[in-house]
Amino acid sequence: MKATVIVFPGSNCDRDLKVAIEQSMGTAPDMVWHADTDLPDTDLIAIPGGFSFGDYLRCGAIAGNSPIMREVVKKAAAGTPVLAICNGFQVATETGMLPGALLRNANQKFICRDVDLKVISQNERFVGAFEQGQTVRFPVAHHDGNYFADDETLKRLDGEGMIAFKYADEDGTVNEGTNINGSVDNIAGIYNENGNILGLMPHPERLISDQLGGTDGKIFFDNLVNSLS
Amino acid sequence: MKARVTISLKNGVLDPQGKAIEHALHGLGFAGVNDVRQGKIIELDLGDLSKEEAPAAVERMCTQLLANTVIENYSVELLD
Amino acid sequence: MKARVTISLKNGVLDPQGKAIEHALHGLGFAGVNDVRQGKIIELDLGDLSKEEAPAAVERMCTQLLANTVIENYSVELLD
Amino acid sequence: MTKITDEIVAEHGLSTSEYEQVLKILGREPNLTELGIFSVMWSEHCSYKSSKKWLKTLPTEAPWVICGPGENAGVVDIGDGQAAIFKMESHNHPSYIEPYQGAATGVGGIMRDVFTMGARPIANLNALRFGRPDHPKTRHLVSGVVAGIGGYGNCMGIPTVGGETNFHESYDGNILVNAMTVGLADTDNIFYSAAAGIGNPVVYVGSKTGRDGIHGATMASAEFDDDSEEKRPTVQVGDPFTEKLLLEACLELMATDAIVAIQDMGAAGLTSSSFEMADKGGVGIQLDLDHVPMREEGMTPYEIMLSESQERMLMILKPGREDEAKAIFEKWELDFAVIGKVTDTGRMVLTMNGEVAADLPVAPLADSAPEYDRPWVKTEVAAPIMGDAVKAPNDLGDTLLTLMGSSAIASRKWIWEQYDHMVMGDTIQRPGGDAAVVRIHGTDKALAVTTDCTPRYCFADPETGGAQAVAETWRNLTATGAKPLAITDCMNFGNPQRPEIMGQFVGCIDGMRKACLALDYPVVSGNVSLYNETNGTGIFPTPAIGGIGLLQQSDQMATIAFKEAGETILVVGETRGEMGQSIYLKEIEGREEGAPPSVNLEVERQNGDFVRSAIHEGLITAAHDMADGGFLVALAEMALAGKLGADLDLPSDIPLHAYCFAEDQARYIVTATAENAEKLMKSAESLNVPLQIIGTTSHNELKIGDILSISVEDVRSVHSNWLPDLMAAPK
Ligand SMILES: Nc1ncnc2c1ncn2[C@@H]1O[C@H](COP(=O)(O)OP(=O)(O)O)[C@@H](O)[C@H]1O
Numbered sequence A: 001m002k003a004t005v006i007v008f009p010g011s012n013c014d015r016d017l018k019v020a021i022e023q024s025m026g027t028a029p030d031m032v033w034h035a036d037t038d039l040p041d042t043d044l045i046a047i048p049g050g051f052s053f054g055d056y057l058r059c060g061a062i063a064g065n066s067p068i069m070r071e072v073v074k075k076a077a078a079g080t081p082v083l084a085i086c087n088g089f090q091v092a093t094e095t096g097m098l099p100g101a102l103l104r105n106a107n108q109k110f111i112c113r114d115v116d117l118k119v120i121s122q123n124e125r126f127v128g129a130f131e132q133g134q135t136v137r138f139p140v141a142h143h144d145g146n147y148f149a150d151d152e153t154l155k156r157l158d159g160e161g162m163i164a165f166k167y168a169d170e171d172g173t174v175n176e177g178t179n180i181n182g183s184v185d186n187i188a189g190i191y192n193e194n195g196n197i198l199g200l201m202p203h204p205e206r207l208i209s210d211q212l213g214g215t216d217g218k219i220f221f222d223n224l225v226n227s228l229s
Numbered sequence B, C: 001m002k003a004r005v006t007i008s009l010k011n012g013v014l015d016p017q018g019k020a021i022e023h024a025l026h027g028l029g030f031a032g033v034n035d036v037r038q039g040k041i042i043e044l045d046l047g048d049l050s051k052e053e054a055p056a057a058v059e060r061m062c063t064q065l066l067a068n069t070v071i072e073n074y075s076v077e078l079l080d
Numbered sequence D: 001m002t003k004i005t006d007e008i009v010a011e012h013g014l015s016t017s018e019y020e021q022v023l024k025i026l027g028r029e030p031n032l033t034e035l036g037i038f039s040v041m042w043s044e045h046c047s048y049k050s051s052k053k054w055l056k057t058l059p060t061e062a063p064w065v066i067c068g069p070g071e072n073a074g075v076v077d078i079g080d081g082q083a084a085i086f087k088m089e090s091h092n093h094p095s096y097i098e099p100y101q102g103a104a105t106g107v108g109g110i111m112r113d114v115f116t117m118g119a120r121p122i123a124n125l126n127a128l129r130f131g132r133p134d135h136p137k138t139r140h141l142v143s144g145v146v147a148g149i150g151g152y153g154n155c156m157g158i159p160t161v162g163g164e165t166n167f168h169e170s171y172d173g174n175i176l177v178n179a180m181t182v183g184l185a186d187t188d189n190i191f192y193s194a195a196a197g198i199g200n201p202v203v204y205v206g207s208k209t210g211r212d213g214i215h216g217a218t219m220a221s222a223e224f225d226d227d228s229e230e231k232r233p234t235v236q237v238g239d240p241f242t243e244k245l246l247l248e249a250c251l252e253l254m255a256t257d258a259i260v261a262i263q264d265m266g267a268a269g270l271t272s273s274s275f276e277m278a279d280k281g282g283v284g285i286q287l288d289l290d291h292v293p294m295r296e297e298g299m300t301p302y303e304i305m306l307s308e309s310q311e312r313m314l315m316i317l318k319p320g321r322e323d324e325a326k327a328i329f330e331k332w333e334l335d336f337a338v339i340g341k342v343t344d345t346g347r348m349v350l351t352m353n354g355e356v357a358a359d360l361p362v363a364p365l366a367d368s369a370p371e372y373d374r375p376w377v378k379t380e381v382a383a384p385i386m387g388d389a390v391k392a393p394n395d396l397g398d399t400l401l402t403l404m405g406s407s408a409i410a411s412r413k414w415i416w417e418q419y420d421h422m423v424m425g426d427t428i429q430r431p432g433g434d435a436a437v438v439r440i441h442g443t444d445k446a447l448a449v450t451t452d453c454t455p456r457y458c459f460a461d462p463e464t465g466g467a468q469a470v471a472e473t474w475r476n477l478t479a480t481g482a483k484p485l486a487i488t489d490c491m492n493f494g495n496p497q498r499p500e501i502m503g504q505f506v507g508c509i510d511g512m513r514k515a516c517l518a519l520d521y522p523v524v525s526g527n528v529s530l531y532n533e534t535n536g537t538g539i540f541p542t543p544a545i546g547g548i549g550l551l552q553q554s555d556q557m558a559t560i561a562f563k564e565a566g567e568t569i570l571v572v573g574e575t576r577g578e579m580g581q582s583i584y585l586k587e588i589e590g591r592e593e594g595a596p597p598s599v600n601l602e603v604e605r606q607n608g609d610f611v612r613s614a615i616h617e618g619l620i621t622a623a624h625d626m627a628d629g630g631f632l633v634a635l636a637e638m639a640l641a642g643k644l645g646a647d648l649d650l651p652s653d654i655p656l657h658a659y660c661f662a663e664d665q666a667r668y669i670v671t672a673t674a675e676n677a678e679k680l681m682k683s684a685e686s687l688n689v690p691l692q693i694i695g696t697t698s699h700n701e702l703k704i705g706d707i708l709s710i711s712v713e714d715v716r717s718v719h720s721n722w723l724p725d726l727m728a729a730p731k
């Protein structure tokens, strides 16, 4: 299997993502610079977290216009799996690859900590290692993770099994109290219609060993690699 | 010539910044204040763009970059 | 009645956002664009504040909360 | 040309005698640009004129020290051809005036100090001091400073993993914001600032120069008064995105051998960077200011030289390497300009529009910067207050709750959750323990980092306080299993022209010196911030210490969390019941009195070495040093971290409340299996380290016979709610 990580000026989780993918895949992904105009052939495109272009104007807006993203959008439309984490999720919504938008956290503050997520709809490729309805633990680290979508979009997300994760507590309870950033319906991650794109605010690449405090991220990437190889 | 682009959240899009400001204003004793919305203003010098080209050009800047039309409205003022 | 507060960086104060937007516009082919500055616009419903009280009240809101007078200027428009 | 009047000289913070010195050096009147240059170069901030004499007495050497004070940051060898490069710096005054930008640019500045030497930053810390919690300005300052530190560090993608936060009325009008960065470099690729190579190009990279922070450096040396709000226009705005690009571009160029010398532009921007580079290299520099990238129209030489615009660097390149370097900076979309060359004249010559704007001798200006031996008086130290002189509290449980929910001890989670403390994927001990631990990427090694200082101790007894601050960092590193290597310091004091304040400075330095010597723990970098006063009242003397230590095997790391119920709890070190200056006295009896706990450095070292080797031998399952609040507070913190309880049977040779809340130094709580506890007791005896078994870990409750029985969750709520509640309360 071959994987590609997109790197923008201001990306800062690109190395973390590379390490996580390499740990599961055995070989390093290609790192592709935002100014490049074509992608190597690849089984997975990963858009990392960070502050692309400083998150100025709107998070992900400027990155969404960089040359490489035209290619990413094309490949995604043609079915190449895309994993868009945190700032990557913001980039994906800005390009329209995923519906909705990510606004400033409801409490206005940056938030960095482990969160419990409830797995909402199954998607073998991305969450095949988890049971629908179980909870997994990934860290969040964002200032603008407050997911918004209008009512029709929400209906569609719900109806077509496009909601991947919701902010929950350890026992999988999803409510106001577990909504860390004000997202509609506690949404933490979503798929596109075809299910080949996953965008999520939490960072699976940050919990990939006991030494780092957990392995749910490792399980996530191991499954991703198996399902794509 | 110059342009001023005003960008505001669409109605129905919740506005966390606006909400936070409203909350803080109440805290400061401005109890009656409500419906606070925050938007952006972007002022640009269009350089050598002519009066004729300007409107279409700024329109393109807005749709391609300055505004996210999923959640935002924008309006353009041209000044010279 | 309602108020619209426009907040902009003082002249000479670095505007990293404006700088980045300008860069991005150049990247999109709008080569001539320059001197891009980003500001904020805050719209509020003043509730039961009277025409007489409004100006002073909004002024206080600006200095106490809405504007960071260290680096920002603000202007107020009252609308009804 | 402006005539230099006494007023102008005074505005530039130069004393009459200093100005006479200027005239002597030049043999003529300076022009305004030259005067401005003198004023920033001779400001307290750049010249250390009041502190130099005493800083020289600090130990700065050890076999593992590669570079001590004097460069942009200190460098220590961590083996395998790698070095840790670190420093702490203050941004107190700017943060008081504009908390967000002041703190943000402080973080940006210290990171530049570290990567200008060739290191990639791997950890940030911040030592914060605010006024009393209920002071009208405090919450505004806390939220702005914390958001600013996070805003800059998070965007850069460097984890902010630790720090300390105090609240005390002595900081009501003058908060302290001290930022520390630790970076990683290869020992064979470290960069210094001495200019060399006559004719070599002087290159400017980074952001354009604007009128930002002009006179920031002199402002940082001017005592505050109420109209200092007027100084506001000098505030600089940080651009962390540009700094991230600058970091990547510099490291990319540093991978080649094109750089002769490099220096960040910090306080006093282009002036101090160019003079320091020329002075260190014993050369002259000629700058053509027309080539300096400028953000604003019509900037004068004076403004260009004094601007404190952020995210800029000055470099000397090898001849002919300009294009190669330029290509890298253009790739990263940063300005790059050759603005001058190295000369053999020993003079700094600045030209603009074909005219000479300034022509100054480098060495005299740098070396004959004033150095004062300010008069000082030794601080009177009160008598110690021992436990039997303090009456017992009515209820031990209520007392514990009061302390755990007090401003000194309550959790700082509200702060560190606003910092990305995990990015870079190597944070193996997050904030909340004694020290944070980050792995050296791709190796088994890890660095432990911490900042500590107990200002109330320093105020009561500067010498003991100075020693205690160093010792506490050493202890916090030790409690993770790390071997402490070296420290950086940030000396925050009041007006040195007051003998009692100068006495605090002298005392703290002396205590630090003794501790560094006794613990083999030299000072490799530091920073001095004086005139921290408002309307004549000085802050508590605050020598913030940042320490780093090395874990050869990151998997040997210890944490403070209880691991399992049924394990033995032991206390390392002797408890005599020293309650002077304790949190207990302050919170329960409302007194800030007595001598601080004494610091015995031999004992400190002996106890610490015992704990560290026990950790390495795998005999210990958790370790935590005792600091603010004493034994019972430390124990409660271990229970909270492990979501477990404890069943205690405490020694009765001193009053119970003294055992629980006295702040005797050089003590740790550790846990071990019953079997290993026996081993520990034996080896402690042979080494005559005081070690006592005082209980076992359990579930849900902290229990002392029938005297105390309190639910850990009750303790957790007071401990975790204090800061969020403070910050959430309506303005
Ligand atoms: N401003 C801050 N930023 C990040 N972490 C902080 C800050 N203040 C305190 N902490 C963290 O809170 C914990 C407790 O701090 P402190 O009481 O100073 O510990 P100790 O008593 O062991 O020195 C430490 O892990 C420290 O790193």
Ligand SMILES: [Mg+2]
Residues within 6 Å of the ligand: D433, D434, D476, D624, D625, D626, D627
């Ligand atoms: Mg400690």
